[in-house]
Structure formats: C-alpha cells, structure tokens
Amino acid sequence: MEEALIEMGRRLRAYRKLKQFTQEELARKLQVSVAVIGGIERGRRAIPQELLPALEQVLDVRSDLLINGESMLDD
Numbered sequence: 001m002e003e004a005l006i007e008m009g010r011r012l013r014a015y016r017k018l019k020q021f022t023q024e025e026l027a028r029k030l031q032v033s034v035a036v037i038g039g040i041e042r043g044r045r046a047i048p049q050e051l052l053p054a055l056e057q058v059l060d061v062r063s064d065l066l067i068n069g070e071s072m073l074d075d
Contacts, residue, residue, distance in 0.1 A: 006043030011066055013041045015059045029058045 016026050016037075023041070027034045030051060039045040047055065052063040064070070 005046060007069060008047060008067055009041040009043040011069055015061050015066065019059055026058065030054050
C-alpha cells in the first residue's frame with residue numbers, strides 16, 4: 001500500500017472520531033457504503049473526488065488538511 005493512502009486514511013479516521021461518528025454513521029451521511037469508508041481508512045483506496053465537498057461539510061475540515069495533512073493556504 002502506498003504510504004500517502006495510509007496517512008490519508010488515518011486522517012479520515014481521526015477526523016471521523018473527533019466528530020464521534022461510527023463508520024456506519026459517516027457512510028450514511030455521505031450516502032456511500034461502509035466498505036468505501038473502511039477502504040479509505042485502511043489505506044486501500046483514495047478518497048473519491050466527488051466525496052470531498054461532502055466530507056468537508058460533514059467533518060468540518062478542509063480537503064487539503066484531509067488529503068495532505070497540511071494546509072496549502074499556509075505556504
């Protein structure tokens with residue numbers, strides 16, 4: 001597995017847990033399967049681009065922080 005995907009999955013899990021959502025709750029809010037959330041969190045798949053706006057809203061986090069772990073605005 002690619003390290004970047006693993007780190008992205010760890011960040012998604014951390015932000016999900018900060019909001020106290022289970023994988024099932026997050027999947028329901030995003031209208032995706034639990035397998036999608038689990039695959040991302042395990043680093044087996046990337047976050048689909050079409051999910052980014054919903055993730056930003058549901059988890060209250062900017063996509064650059066979720067994907068890269070740092071703000072592209074801070075440069």
